Amino acid sequence: MNNSKQVQSMRKVTVFALLLFTFALSTACRYDMQDQPRLKPYKESDFFADGKAMRDLPEGTVARGQLKEDKAFYTGKKENADPNIQVETTTDASGNTLVSSFPNDIEEIPMPVTEEVLDRGEERYKIFCMVCHGPVGSGDGMVVRRGYPQPPTYHDDRLRNAPAGHFFDVMTNGWGKMNSYASMIPVADRWAIVAYIRALQASQNPQGFGNEGGRPATNSNTANEESNTNGTAGNTAGNGGGDQ
Numbered sequence: 734m735n736n737s738k739q740v741q742s743m744r745k746v747t748v749f750a751l752l753l754f755t756f757a758l759s760t761a762c763r764y765d766m767q768d769q770p771r772l773k774p775y776k777e778s779d780f781f782a783d784g785k786a787m788r789d790l791p792e793g794t795v796a797r798g799q800l801k802e803d804k805a806f807y808t809g810k811k812e813n814a815d816p817n818i819q820v821e822t823t824t825d826a827s828g829n830t831l832v833s834s835f836p837n838d839i840e841e842i843p844m845p846v847t848e849e850v851l852d853r854g855e856e857r858y859k860i861f862c863m864v865c866h867g868p869v870g871s872g873d874g875m876v877v878r879r880g881y882p883q884p885p886t887y888h889d890d891r892l893r894n895a896p897a898g899h900f901f902d903v904m905t906n907g908w909g910k911m912n913s914y915a916s917m918i919p920v921a922d923r924w925a926i927v928a929y930i931r932a933l934q935a936s937q938n939p940q941g942f943g944n945e946g947g948r949p950a951t952n953s954n955t956a957n958e959e960s961n962t963n964g965t966a967g968n969t970a971g972n973g974g975g976d977q
């Protein structure tokens with residue numbers, strides 16, 4: 734009885750001593766990480782001959798994920814695009830610059846066009862483009878109806894036959910009176926919008942679209958040509974009324 738009590742109290746003493754030791758150790762070795770001896774970017778240093786703490790990046794350094802090797806995807810331009818090439822342009826009645834030759838733009842959307850991509854494109858189009866270009870791209874958006882310069886329709890032969898890269902270019906770099914949307918719309922979303930514009934074009938001109946590369950197949954539309962046209966007319970009228 735006596736013995737086990739002694740053992741118990743000895744244990745307590747040992748535990749206490751150990752704890753004390755640990756605390757003593759941790760305070761003695763305390764080292765503040767916020768005070769570590771390092772140099773801040775752009776600070777001076779006499780360690781290197783050029784007096785700068787920062788080292789210059791080796792030439793050709795690219796940050797992880799920023800290589801943008803896929804030129805077609807990131808620029809919408811052909812591999813050997815010539816920036817000085819002359820393009821044919823005319824000016825329409827509203828003062829828009831109409832271009833009719835597209836020597837540098839890639840023909841097709843450089844990523845698979847799935848249903849999700851089209852849905853995303855529709856959503857983005859309605860957020861960023863519809864206010865001016867209108868619900869189906871006829872250039873009759875609400876802002877235009879209130880006095881903003883009217884953009885050209887997407888549904889003439891010129892823009893129906895324009896390569897996918899042209900639409901990407903307009904969003905990326907702006908076009909005439911239209912501002913660039915590059916800072917607001919990420920690259921993949923810009924292509925999704927191009928895909929949706931192709932769908933809008935097919936919806937307004939079902940016979941004109943065969944199975945050309947990169948454009949939505951419209952076989953069923955062609956078969957129901959008449960009912961489609963009627964449906965579209967109804968839609969446009971409905972949208973116009975609803976927006977007022």
Ligand code: HEC
Binds near residue numbers: 829858908
């Ligand atoms: C604030 C109004 C406005 C918005 C928003 C807008 N645009 Fe435009 N867009 C214009 C005007 C105006 C023009 C005609 C510019 C010119 O030719 O000077 C134009 C022209 C265009 C053209 C035709 C270029 C050509 O070859 O004639 C395309 C394609 C286009 N826009 C796509 C888009 C897309 C895609 C979006 C959404 C990301 C968008 N626009 C958003 C006003 C707008």
